[in-house]
Amino acid sequence: MAKDKTTLPPTGAGLMRFFDExxxxxxxxxxxxxxIVLVLIAFEVFLHLFGPSIFG
Known part of the structure; x- marks a missing residue:
């Protein structure tokens, strides 16, 4: 009788749940x-080109 019984794994199974909200x-x-990334890249290029003359 015990061999005919199938068991399913636990619902949590040790996995973390992530919520969308x-x-x-x-x-x-x-x-x-x-x-935002493009603005930061442009700002960094600006500082690379003109930073030494602005900040000494």
Whole structure:
């Protein structure tokens, strides 16, 4: 009788669950992230080119 019984694994199975909704996080769209990165790259290039003359 015991061999005929099939058992399923536990529902949690030791895995972490991640939730889509996090109320404390800042919501930024993918386009916003790309825009921020491009602005930071442009700022760094500007500082690389003109930083020594501005800051001495």
């Amino acid at each position: 996090d109320t404390r996080a800042i919501k930024v769209s993918p386009k916003g992230v790309i825009a």
